Amino acid sequence: MTAPPELSEQERRALLDTARASIHAGLQHRRLVAPAGYGGSPPLRALGASFVTLRREERLLGCIGTIEPVRPLLADVAHNAYGAAFGDPRLPPVTRDDYHQMTVKVSVLGGLEAMDAADPQALAEQLRPGVDGLLVTAGHRRGTFLPSVWEQIPHQGRFLDLLWDKAGLRPGEWPPDLRIFRYRTVEFGE
Numbered sequence: 001m002t003a004p005p006e007l008s009e010q011e012r013r014a015l016l017d018t019a020r021a022s023i024h025a026g027l028q029h030r031r032l033v034a035p036a037g038y039g040g041s042p043p044l045r046a047l048g049a050s051f052v053t054l055r056r057e058e059r060l061l062g063c064i065g066t067i068e069p070v071r072p073l074l075a076d077v078a079h080n081a082y083g084a085a086f087g088d089p090r091l092p093p094v095t096r097d098d099y100h101q102m103t104v105k106v107s108v109l110g111g112l113e114a115m116d117a118a119d120p121q122a123l124a125e126q127l128r129p130g131v132d133g134l135l136v137t138a139g140h141r142r143g144t145f146l147p148s149v150w151e152q153i154p155h156q157g158r159f160l161d162l163l164w165d166k167a168g169l170r171p172g173e174w175p176p177d178l179r180i181f182r183y184r185t186v187e188f189g190e
Contacts (some may be wrong), residue, residue, distance in 0.1 A: 002110045002111030003110045003184060004108045004109060004110040004184055004185055004186040005043045005046070005048065005073075005108060005110075005186070006043070006186075007043055007108065007186060007188075008041075010041075011041055011043055011044055012106075012188045014041075014044060014074070015044070015050075015073070015074065015077045015106050015108075015188075016104055016106060016188070016189070016190060018074055018077050018078050018081070019052050019077050019078070019080075019081035019104045019106060020081070020104060021078070022077075022078040022079075022081040022082045022085075023054075023081050023082065023085040023094060023099060023104075024099065025082075026082050026085055026086050026094075027085075027094070027096055027099060032078070032079065032082045033078075034075060034078060034079075043073060044072065044073050044074040045072050045073075045074070046069075046072065046073060047069035047070065047071065047072060047073070048069050048071075048072065048073025048076050048108060048109075049065070049066045049067055049068055049069045049070075049076065049108070049109040050065055050066065050073060050076045050077050050080055050106055050107060050108050050109065051063060051064065051065025051066075051080060051106070051107040051109070051146055051185075052064060052065065052077060052080040052081040052083075052084045052104065052105070052106055052107075053084065053104075053105040053106075053107070053148075053189075054081075054084050054085060054094065054098075054102050054103070054104060054105075055102060055103050055105070056098050056101050056102045056103075057101075060091065061084070061085070061088075061091060061094050061098055061102055062083075062084035062085055062086075062087075062088035062091055062094065063084055063088060064080045064083035064084040064087060064088055065080050065107065065109075065146075066079075066080065066109075067109065067112065067135055067144060067183075068112065073108065077106055081104070085099075103189055103190045104189055104190050105148075105187060105188070105189030105190075106187070106188060106189065107146050107148065107185040107186070107187045108185060108186050108187075109133070109183050109184075109185050110183050110184045110185065111183065112135065112181040112182070112183050113181060113182050113183065114179065114180070114181055115180040115181060115182055117180055119174060120160065120172055120174065123160070123180060124156055124157075124160070127156060127160075127182075128182075129150050129154065129156055129159070130147065130150045130151075130154075131147060131184065132147060132182040132183070132184070133145060133146045133147045133149075133182065133183045133184065133185055134163055134180065134181070134182055134183075135180070135181040135182075135183070136163055136164065136167045136169070136178070136179075136180055137167070137177075137178070137179045137180075137181075138167065138169060138175045138177050138178045138179070139175075139177055141167050141168040141169060142167055143163055143164070143165075143166035143167030143168070143169075144163075144166075145159065145162075145163050145166070146185060146187075147184065147185050147187075148185070148187055
């Protein structure tokens with residue numbers, strides 16, 4: 001498993017500022033406005049995968065991300081911030097009022113590691129609660145929980161049941177094409 005990139009405080013601030021700027025531009029123009037350039041630092045220019053989570057107090061306003069790197073990290077954060085604010089199918093778009101009261105959290109993902117688990121018990125023995133994010137796939141069905149979800153769902157059995165449900169699987173179902181990956185993140189926010 002590849003660890004998430006080491007990011008300086010300046011790089012973290014640049015990613016949070018980019019997320020905010022993307023949402024602000026979305027409120028102004030109703031479209032994604034890509035950041036100008038990709039910043040001066042190599043980690044921000046390198047391909048990266050991220051999630052952006054928006055909250056207003058305890059209420060989720062949106063959470064969108066990418067599991068695998070497809071664009072420079074700075075651009076990925078801008079894209080996912082816009083998606084979290086205006087494209088999360090579970091929630092209404094962020095309003096100007098939300099924007100002024102919301103907090104932004106960025107999760108930068110490390111690489112995926114395939115898990116070799118033949119059944120739920122083998123998976124439970126390998127899983128590191130509070131550390132591992134999980135991606136579950138079976139055919140066209142897929143679901144993921146970031147490591148931070150453990151804070152809300154600390155019970156391992158419940159965590160796995162809800163993840164299976166999110167992936168469109170029955171809890172405990174183990175189809176022949178099931179694949180499970182774990183990953184780590186570095187998370188920071190306002």
